[in-house]
Amino acid sequence: MMKNKMLFPLLFAAIVFLVGLNLRPMLAIIGPLFPVLQQHAGLSGTSFSLLTTLPVAMMGLAALSGPWLTARIGPVTGIAAGLLCLTAACLWRGINLTAFQLMLTALAGGAGIGVIQALMPALIRQRFAEAAATLMALFSTGIMAGAALTAASAEPLFSWLGLQTTLTISGGLALLTFLIWLISVRRTSPINVAPDATTLTVPRTVLLTLFFGIGTGAYTLVLAWLPPFYIQLGWSARHSGYLLAALTLTEVVAGFIVSATLHRFPDRRPLLLGVLALLLAGLLSLVFYPDTMPVFSALLLGSGIGALFPLSLIVTLDHARSAREAGVLLSRVQGGGYLIAALMPLVAGWVRDSGASLNQAWLIMSAGVVLLMVMAWRFRPEIRAA
Numbered sequence: 158m159m160k161n162k163m164l165f166p167l168l169f170a171a172i173v174f175l176v177g178l179n180l181r182p183m184l185a186i187i188g189p190l191f192p193v194l195q196q197h198a199g200l201s202g203t204s205f206s207l208l209t210t211l212p213v214a215m216m217g218l219a220a221l222s223g224p225w226l227t228a229r230i231g232p233v234t235g236i237a238a239g240l241l242c243l244t245a246a247c248l249w250r251g252i253n254l255t256a257f258q259l260m261l262t263a264l265a266g267g268a269g270i271g272v273i274q275a276l277m278p279a280l281i282r283q284r285f286a287e288a289a290a291t292l293m294a295l296f297s298t299g300i301m302a303g304a305a306l307t308a309a310s311a312e313p314l315f316s317w318l319g320l321q322t323t324l325t326i327s328g329g330l331a332l333l334t335f336l337i338w339l340i341s342v343r344r345t346s347p348i349n350v351a352p353d354a355t356t357l358t359v360p361r362t363v364l365l366t367l368f369f370g371i372g373t374g375a376y377t378l379v380l381a382w383l384p385p386f387y388i389q390l391g392w393s394a395r396h397s398g399y400l401l402a403a404l405t406l407t408e409v410v411a412g413f414i415v416s417a418t419l420h421r422f423p424d425r426r427p428l429l430l431g432v433l434a435l436l437l438a439g440l441l442s443l444v445f446y447p448d449t450m451p452v453f454s455a456l457l458l459g460s461g462i463g464a465l466f467p468l469s470l471i472v473t474l475d476h477a478r479s480a481r482e483a484g485v486l487l488s489r490v491q492g493g494g495y496l497i498a499a500l501m502p503l504v505a506g507w508v509r510d511s512g513a514s515l516n517q518a519w520l521i522m523s524a525g526v527v528l529l530m531v532m533a534w535r536f537r538p539e540i541r542a543a
Contacts, residue, residue, distance in 0.1 A: 166285055172341060173277070173292050175334050176236065177299020179243060180273060182307040182327035183266045184209055185405070188384035189311040189398035193320055198256045206506030207260055209381040210499045212267025217495030219271025223279070223488045226272065232280035233342055235272055240335040242269030247328025251321045271495075275488075294416065301409040301463075304380070309402035312395035365476065365490045368532050369469040370497025371525045375436060376462045378522055379404065381502040383455075386515045390447060400455050407459025408466075415464045425472055429533040432468060433526055436461025440523045444516045469494075472536055 187194065187208045194200055194208075219226075226235050246266035249258065281292045307327065314323040383404070384397035392400075415428070422428045439457030442450055473490045477483035505518035 166288060168341070169285065170288075170292055170295055172337060173281070174295045174299040175337065176240070176273060176277065177296045178303040178306075179240065179327065179331045179334055180270050180300045181304035182330070183243070183247060183263075183270070184212055184380055185304040185307040185401070186311045186324065186327070188381055188401060189308060189394050190315060190320070190323070191385040191388060192394065193315060194259075197254055197320060198259055200256055200259075201506070202509035203503065203506035204256055204260075205385075206381060206502040208263050209377055209502040211260060211263040212270060213377050213495055213499040213502075215264060215267030216271035216274060217492045217497075217499065219268065219275045219492075220488055220495060221492030223275030223492075224484065226276060227279045232276040232283065235276040236280065237335065237338055239269040239272035239276070240331055240338060242266070242272070244269075244328050244331040244335055247331055248325050251325035251328070254321055254324075279484075294413075297412065297467075298409055301405055301412070305402040305405035305409075308384075308398045308405060311398050312393070315394075361476065362486070362489060364532060364535065365473050365486075366493040367497065368529060369473065369490050369494035371529055372462075372465045372469050373494055373498035374501035374525065375440075375458075375522055376466065377498045378501040378505055378518065379458055379462065382505045382515060382518065383458075386443070386447070387451065389515070400451060403452065404455040404459040404462075407456050408463025411460045411463030412467050415467050419471065424538050425468065425475065425536055426533055429465075429468055429472070429536065430530060432461055432464040433530050433533065434461075436465060437523055437526045437530075440519045440526065443519045444523075475536075475538075 187205070191205065194205065200208075230238070243266050246262040246269065249262050249265075277296055278289075278293060281289050281296075285292055311323065314326065318326075380401070384394070384401050387397040387400060388394060415432075419428070435457050439454050439459075439461055442454040442457060446454070470487065470491075473486055474483050477486050501518075501522065504521060505515060508517045508521075509515060
């Protein structure tokens with residue numbers, strides 16, 4: 158093994174992808190199993206929403222504490238702890254399935270996911286800086302692939318194995334990943350992190366945080382409520398899961414397309430507005446044509462969400478003047494943004510419990526997308542630090 162290297166890069170790349178696979182099953186499995194979870198745990202629409210809201214909120218808190226975690230415990234140890242926490246949360250659901258226990262496991266699992274998401278970029282930059290872009294792309298692809306596989310397999314696994322066993326399968330994968338991580342990845346020293354500092358104005362930071370948060374809110378809303386929406390329209394849980402899986406795979410393709418074409422858009426606004434238009438069209442198609450064009454709606458939503466997420470991060474990086482400032486800014490924007498995004502599934506739960514149609518939630522999110530379009534006009538290249 159080469160000096161100052163943990164692993165041969167190809168092996169490390171495979172492990173990075175494997176870790177990514179673990180970071181969305183806990184969230185993606187909830188929607189297709191909505192009726193069953195309601196029956197077994199007595200969940201209202203609001204409490205069901207918390208199964209997505211709580212993990213996403215924990216991701217935000219972990220992102221905000223990312224620099225502190227990197228400096229105090231180091232990324233290797235921190236990622237191992239995150240995997241162990243996620244394992245325990247998933248396996249716990251096989252023991253007890255009350256509403257209270259589901260909320261506790263959502264918090265614990267979300268904490269593990271958040272810590273891993275906060276520390277993996279630091280580890281990649283520390284050990285394989287020359288391949289950081291490729292490794293981060295693999296990590297992101299693993300995350301989306303885990304969501305797609307889980308959404309597609311949730312109902313078939315439930316029909317075969319039952320609810321509690323289905324909910325714990327992701328815990329088995331997390332445990333295997335934890336063991337591979339311990340065996341394969343050497344511990345490294347905590348990284349020295351300079352005190353937080355950024356020259357960006359507070360209003361601009363708030364603008365970027367709102368932009369990332371509202372955009373990510375579209376993802377959390379669709380992840381939690383698209384399958385229940387179609388189940389209420391008479392679809393089977395299995396087919397609603399397939400629809401969510403197709404949407405998630407579209408997100409992966411859209412993210413790669415954005416990465417490949419971004420260099421052609423030094424002014425990000427045309428690309429941002431085009432992506433937001435796709436997302437808005439997808440949301441409105443759920444309102445007005447839910448039965449006649451579900452697959453097309455999923456493709457529109459997947460294209461918009463999948464392209465908007467990397468674009469939001471890239472626009473944030475455009476505002477940074479140095480690598481250190483970029484790290485600080487990303488921590489703040491993602492931390493606050495995930496906390497904002499966590500609210501959107503909860504709003505949908507309140508809407509449903511009030512007796513209104515989920516169409517109201519899609520319309521609220523559509524208004525948010527229009528607001529994003531207005532905000533995007535402020536991202537002119539010549540005033541990025543204004």
